[in-house]
Amino acid sequence: MTTNTKLTSYKNIFQLFFYQATLILSTNILILCFSCQQETNINWMEFETVDNIFKKKPKKGLVFIYDPSCEDCLHAKEYVQKDPFIISYINQHYYPMQLGVFEERTIHFNGKDWHSERSFQGPKYSTLAKALCQESDAVHTPTYAFLDEQMNLIIPIKKNLSREELKLLLTYVKEDKFKEMNIEEYKAILSR
Numbered sequence: 001m002t003t004n005t006k007l008t009s010y011k012n013i014f015q016l017f018f019y020q021a022t023l024i025l026s027t028n029i030l031i032l033c034f035s036c037q038q039e040t041n042i043n044w045m046e047f048e049t050v051d052n053i054f055k056k057k058p059k060k061g062l063v064f065i066y067d068p069s070c071e072d073c074l075h076a077k078e079y080v081q082k083d084p085f086i087i088s089y090i091n092q093h094y095y096p097m098q099l100g101v102f103e104e105r106t107i108h109f110n111g112k113d114w115h116s117e118r119s120f121q122g123p124k125y126s127t128l129a130k131a132l133c134q135e136s137d138a139v140h141t142p143t144y145a146f147l148d149e150q151m152n153l154i155i156p157i158k159k160n161l162s163r164e165e166l167k168l169l170l171t172y173v174k175e176d177k178f179k180e181m182n183i184e185e186y187k188a189i190l191s192r
Contacts, residue, residue, distance in 0.1 A: 039087045042096050047109040047128075050095040054151055060173060061147030062094040065129050065139065067101050072160035073142045083163045086170065093174045095147075101129045101139045110151045132156055146173045154178065 050061060064081075066073035080086065090096050099107075103126045104116040114128035125139055132145035133156050140158040144166070148154050154173060161169070168187060172178060177186045 039084075039091055040082075042081055042087055043091050044096050044098050047097055047099075047107045050097060050151070051109050054095060054149070058149035060094050060149060060154075061097065061151050062090060062170075063097045063099055063132055063143075063145040063147065065099045065101055065132060065141060065143040065145060067141040070141045076142045076160060080161060080163050080166055083167075086163065086166055089167070089170050089174075093170070099126060099129050099132070101125055101141055103129075133158060144169070 054061070064076070066077070102116070102123055104124055107114045107126070107128055109128060114126065114131070116124040116126050118124050122138070129139045129143075130136065132153060133139045133143050134153075142160055144157045144161065146154040146157070146169070155178065157169060168183070168190070172183055172186050181189075
């Protein structure tokens, strides 16, 4: 083999290696780009929007009731609700809505107009928040109110939940396990 033939052979090997490396690198970049496109926030919806679509496309509702000055509510929004599983699961299986406990606007939801009203001598509370929390006076925040496919209240969870607790509740309610067993029984079945 002559020197020119050897150089041409090495050059061809180098080009083949370069093309394969470029192809592998390009594929990895594409995979990385697609994996970065996962949802990063819960797609909160307006009550009126859900009111218009839940009959056409039934799924459960989830209302996060919060007070803007509540540290536990802020923790829930900034930490618990940023978990990738929670974001994806809520966006896929629920109509997610947020409700500020002191909102002073009229909300049309589930065939009724909800207003704000003064509670005893305290601040004005959203009557929808009070109804979803099953409270007659003050409203506990944070509260996660789970609704069925007809947007009727299933259960309000009045506590600051950890990521694991919220994940458990999301699947428990979505799978209608609350109709057959309590949450502790469901938790025990999952931990087997």
